[in-house]
Amino acid sequence: MLVNTIELVQEARRRGVAIGAFNTYNLELTRAIVVAAEKLGQPIILQLGVQAIRAGGEPLAMATLAAARVARVPVAVHLDHCSDIGLIETCFAWGLSSALADGSRQPFAENMAFTKRAVELAARYGETIESELGYLAGTEDGITVEEIESSLTDPAQAHEFIAATGSAMLAVSIGNVHGYVPNPPPLDFERLAQIVAQVDVPLILHGASGISREDIQQAIHMGIAKLNINTEVRTAFLRAIASWGVRIGPEPDLRQKGQDLLDLMQEAMAAAQGVVEQTIRTCTFL
Secondary structure, three states: OEOOHHHHHHHHHHHOOOEEEEEOOOHHHHHHHHHHHHHHOOOEEEEEEHHHHHHHHHHHHHHHHHHHHHOOOOEEEEEEEEOOHHHHHHHHHHOOOEEEEOOOOOOHHHHHHHHHHHHHHHHHHOOEEEEEEOOOOEEEOOEEEOHHHOOOOOHHHHHHHHHHHOOOEEEEOOOOOEOOOOOOOOOOHHHHHHHHHHOOOOEEEOOOOOOOHHHHHHHHHHOEEEEEEOHHHHHHHHHHHHHHHHHHOOOOOOOOOOOOHHHHHHHHHHHHHHHHHHHHHHHHOO
């Protein structure tokens, strides 16, 4: 069933767990994510990134919303990492229930002003804004943020930021990174504790791919209520496609069992589903 993002995140926070938020790019990946959630009986958030929206447009958004509506578990649909206020409004008009208004690359004052504007926009649609304070290094969807540009969330600024903007959720930078990096930095749990003491909104951990189960669960115990996963699921999907191609060769024979398009998609979906299930178990301590 299609539900509001903030309801899922607040309920996860109340229960002392986190809601898994998974980026999707097509119907097959969406289905893999939803099936994993249904198998475990747990709610999830489907996320559409800006590049996915620009590639798939309204049809992709509508398909994702439709998948959420028919799911046997609560599912929200969220716009991830968007710095375009016009696109945020478009997605709200389509029916998405939340968006990350990402002004994190802007100076503090500009980020605050941009986020406040997004919150006011969301209120007109009855929807929710997630904001981000602090850079995340690494790579996501082909966009690279240099290590030198990365910065950790300042707890004192977090208090001012939330008070001034009214943002309902805050994504924090505590050593987490986007994508895979050779030597990921350790999570700064002391900083996380300081942020928790300064703000009373659900906190979001982006860049969870590559972080150990133990560290993720420690962060959840301390107040993380939404966990974003993209790279691991996407990689599993792509690896399954690559393996299928190696096994079948350059000339598929559609008369042969296992060599048609649906066969390929089933293998890719199964691989992605396994990663999603593992992540949900980590988020909910199953």
